[in-house]
Amino acid sequence: MTTQVWFHWALLSAVFASLTAIFAKIGLEGVDSDFATLIRTVIILFAITWFVFYAGKWSDPFALRPKTWVFLTLSGLATGASWVCYFRALKVGDAAKVAPVDKLSVVLVAIFAVIFLGERPAAKDWLGIILVAVGVILLGLKK
Numbered sequence: 001m002t003t004q005v006w007f008h009w010a011l012l013s014a015v016f017a018s019l020t021a022i023f024a025k026i027g028l029e030g031v032d033s034d035f036a037t038l039i040r041t042v043i044i045l046f047a048i049t050w051f052v053f054y055a056g057k058w059s060d061p062f063a064l065r066p067k068t069w070v071f072l073t074l075s076g077l078a079t080g081a082s083w084v085c086y087f088r089a090l091k092v093g094d095a096a097k098v099a100p101v102d103k104l105s106v107v108l109v110a111i112f113a114v115i116f117l118g119e120r121p122a123a124k125d126w127l128g129i130i131l132v133a134v135g136v137i138l139l140g141l142k143k
Contacts, residue, residue: 021099025090033087040083097139104136 028036052058064072082105089098110129113119121129 018099021090021095024087025095028087028091033091034084037080037083037087040087041080100139101136103132107133107136 024036024040086098086102089102107129110121110125114121
């Protein structure tokens, strides 16, 4: 059975997300977490702008449908809120606890995908989702 292409990209995303937590935790020393989020955002803006131009993927943003603009805007606002919360949590918490709790998003995405997108995860998928939720709860319990 061949692995789906999406899996490789998702795995790389996990690797980079893990490095994000480590690099951010180190970089947050002596810096306000909100200001650090701003710096990170500006760097991402420049990096992805360069990448889109370099890869020849630039297109006319005014040609996009209004629905696309609305949902990309909402996604961007949700991303920004997530980053602010994540950096605040990293500032005061252990990266080894903050990052896994942040992955509760896996559980929430599954639930929201069922509600809003009509997706139907298989029983084995729900088992994995439940295991993630249990892991988050265990990490969140005080010693």
